Amino acid sequence: MSDARAHYLNAGHSMRSWLLTKDHKRIALLYLASVTALFFVGGSAAVMFRLQLLTPHGHLVLPETYNKLFTLHGIVMVFFFLVPAVPTVLGNFLIPLMIGAKDLAFPRINLLSWYLFIAGAALALGATLYGGVDTGWTFYTPYSSVFSNTYVVATVMGIFVAGFSSILTGLNFIVTIHKMRAPGLRWFRLPLFVWAIYATSFMFVLATPVLAMALLLVGLERVLHLGIFNPALGGDPLLFQHFFWFYSHPAVYIMVLPAMGVISELIPCFSRRRLFGYEFVVMATFGIAFLGFLVWGHHMFVSGQSAFAGLVFSFLSFVVAVPSAIKVFNWTATLYKGRIRFHTPMLYALGFIGLFTIGGLTGLFLATLGVDVHVHDTYFVIAHFHYIMVGGSVMAYLGGIHYWWPKISGKMYPDALGRWAAVLIFVGFNLTFFPQFIVGYLGMPRRFYMYPPEFQVYNVFSTAGASILALGYLLPLGYLLWSFWYGPDAGDNPWGASGLEWKTSSPPPVRNFETKPVVDEEPYDYEGGRYG
Amino acid sequence: MKGDGMAESTRAFAEQFDDPLQQKEAAQAGMWVFLVTEVLFFGALLTAYTVYRHLYPAAFREASRRTDLALGSINTAVLLTSSFTMALCVHAAKTGRRAALVALLALTMALGAGFLAIKGVEWAREIHEHLLPGPSFEFPSAYPGEAGRQAQLFFVLYFVMTGVHALHLVIGIVLLGVLAFFAALGRYRSDYYTPVEVAGLYWHFVDIVWIFLYPLLYLVGGPR
Ligand SMILES: [Cu+2]
Numbered sequence: 215m216s217d218a219r220a221h222y223l224n225a226g227h228s229m230r231s232w233l234l235t236k237d238h239k240r241i242a243l244l245y246l247a248s249v250t251a252l253f254f255v256g257g258s259a260a261v262m263f264r265l266q267l268l269t270p271h272g273h274l275v276l277p278e279t280y281n282k283l284f285t286l287h288g289i290v291m292v293f294f295f296l297v298p299a300v301p302t303v304l305g306n307f308l309i310p311l312m313i314g315a316k317d318l319a320f321p322r323i324n325l326l327s328w329y330l331f332i333a334g335a336a337l338a339l340g341a342t343l344y345g346g347v348d349t350g351w352t353f354y355t356p357y358s359s360v361f362s363n364t365y366v367v368a369t370v371m372g373i374f375v376a377g378f379s380s381i382l383t384g385l386n387f388i389v390t391i392h393k394m395r396a397p398g399l400r401w402f403r404l405p406l407f408v409w410a411i412y413a414t415s416f417m418f419v420l421a422t423p424v425l426a427m428a429l430l431l432v433g434l435e436r437v438l439h440l441g442i443f444n445p446a447l448g449g450d451p452l453l454f455q456h457f458f459w460f461y462s463h464p465a466v467y468i469m470v471l472p473a474m475g476v477i478s479e480l481i482p483c484f485s486r487r488r489l490f491g492y493e494f495v496v497m498a499t500f501g502i503a504f505l506g507f508l509v510w511g512h513h514m515f516v517s518g519q520s521a522f523a524g525l526v527f528s529f530l531s532f533v534v535a536v537p538s539a540i541k542v543f544n545w546t547a548t549l550y551k552g553r554i555r556f557h558t559p560m561l562y563a564l565g566f567i568g569l570f571t572i573g574g575l576t577g578l579f580l581a582t583l584g585v586d587v588h589v590h591d592t593y594f595v596i597a598h599f600h601y602i603m604v605g606g607s608v609m610a611y612l613g614g615i616h617y618w619w620p621k622i623s624g625k626m627y628p629d630a631l632g633r634w635a636a637v638l639i640f641v642g643f644n645l646t647f648f649p650q651f652i653v654g655y656l657g658m659p660r661r662f663y664m665y666p667p668e669f670q671v672y673n674v675f676s677t678a679g680a681s682i683l684a685l686g687y688l689l690p691l692g693y694l695l696w697s698f699w700y701g702p703d704a705g706d707n708p709w710g711a712s713g714l715e716w717k718t719s720s721p722p723p724v725r726n727f728e729t730k731p732v733v734d735e736e737p738y739d740y741e742g743g744r745y746g
Numbered sequence: 747m748k749g750d751g752m753a754e755s756t757r758a759f760a761e762q763f764d765d766p767l768q769q770k771e772a773a774q775a776g777m778w779v780f781l782v783t784e785v786l787f788f789g790a791l792l793t794a795y796t797v798y799r800h801l802y803p804a805a806f807r808e809a810s811r812r813t814d815l816a817l818g819s820i821n822t823a824v825l826l827t828s829s830f831t832m833a834l835c836v837h838a839a840k841t842g843r844r845a846a847l848v849a850l851l852a853l854t855m856a857l858g859a860g861f862l863a864i865k866g867v868e869w870a871r872e873i874h875e876h877l878l879p880g881p882s883f884e885f886p887s888a889y890p891g892e893a894g895r896q897a898q899l900f901f902v903l904y905f906v907m908t909g910v911h912a913l914h915l916v917i918g919i920v921l922l923g924v925l926a927f928f929a930a931l932g933r934y935r936s937d938y939y940t941p942v943e944v945a946g947l948y949w950h951f952v953d954i955v956w957i958f959l960y961p962l963l964y965l966v967g968g969p970r
Contacts, residue, residue, distance in 0.1 A: 316761065316762045317762035320772075321762060381783050385776055385783070388775070389776045389779065393771050393772045393775060419782055419783045419786075420782065423784070424786055426787065427790035431794070434906065438879070438880055439881070440880070441898060441899060441902065442794070448896050450797060450801070453794060453797055
């Protein structure tokens, strides 16, 4: 940091200046460090059970350990990586910049959110160190509340605490987007990333408290031996499943909507075209957010809920695919006749479109009642949601990190290496998860530490793919960190991108803009001649 | 009540905002969004209540008759009165009457504490009567067998709902205490009293929750 210009990174170098910062950009970096660490924790668990599954009767870990490994993987990846990643890292960094504000509305609450997140993660991981949890990330009762001999209470309390982090983050974004937009930045001039974070924030605020209460009740039932969800004491275990999925289906969209927001920024920039059908994408975002609350029962087709409920949930699950498909069409139409530049972020964006489409279409198989009965609880389901969550959310997250890295760090990474890593991740991902569609369709159930020998070939492919994927994830960790200190200066707008965040310097000054910006253009005005 | 006459040397609003109005609107919007979260938080409990009451109507009626209707009704009145005094707090703040504001905040806190005290008496009596769910739970019932377990579910929900509500009230009282402290120091003026207003929203919300809990827990048993 030899340059004389003051910016948020060189405004104080002490530990204290980071841990007590109220600057949304520094808090974003605190989140970046935390979720990256947690991603690799969750990833290591996956590496271990993929090695176990290399052979039909793997002897790497004990059966109980295997259960704890997939539980750890699920809990860490869902609650401590996928749900927070895009909103807390990119959202925190970009929302004030994109709307021309000096910070979020409540900077202290923003910092508090990070501490709550860390406290929750510490509780959940602490429970793992003490011996782990074996319930799966879904905590189904009465196994979780009565029978499991593992550290359920500490883990659910960790998720409970982290839930408040989500809620407060969502609250902060909603208020900020409502009240702090720059002059001229009308609602329908907002970047789609802002719209996506706005819709996601509502899902945080509406869905998270239900999960919090459900987990609180599980904890009470377990500690005090009450009968809230335990059928032996008059409780209804299905009620827990309803509560759980009332959060956890919308949580899928909490993971995917922000990712779609990222893609909606990348595609126009690297196609040099205005996003096709901006208003439709906005409407689709809210369509997904709304319908996402009405389809939770598709996780319970074989649970014993009524056949009529199953039918309704099945129908609605088909309906929710429509707004997602609209978005895919809009992105594709933006590419059409665009001047496409294949920089690293764009490769992730194109990968996202392909993988998300596969994930979405296989979701329709699962939304079909009869098919679901056949493939329920098999690797088909695993493959489906990994295409959405890893092929979708993680790809978009990495694309976003690569796209805004020059803004965040002020430095450029080696683009050629970045492209190689993106290709490696794409190949590794497909090699890992595509065989799981097949082996799941053939009947291999999820969550077992062994399997019949005829499934081995698919599992060998999966494990081989997972090792390529792991390498693909380690590469960006290496070159991004390298570039942070040693990379060449990126300049304020290396991609020639529209959007207010590119109109300030890189890295931005503490208060984001030297002068209050005024917006006088429509979003993604790439064809208006302003951006070359 | 006139102000302390000293010129305000510090800014009247936080630096991320452009002006005091923006800050005020942000604070109010923030509290409303928070209350939306709270609705869903209690909503999960109300859903659980609805499901089990639908499953076990007779046991829930019978169990509900074991709650203390008289104390519950008195408490409802206490809490409604506190909402009234809370509204007066906001008015006093708006009109810049510092002493009245402090007194009314203290009165509201006292009413909240009174509610908690009465609730505590109820809980103590219910625990004494073996109505606390768990190993000591006893429920002599006209319906043999399952009814005891089903009544226990009612009391699980009763204790969780009233407990979570009481926790919200404790937080509210602490909040008002902080406000009273700063009000006594003269921090709030007729042109700046957002914290009082926002705390008022929270207080009224906690009251409204009770307005839902009262009939569900005390009145569903019908005439006793
Ligand atoms: Cu779902």
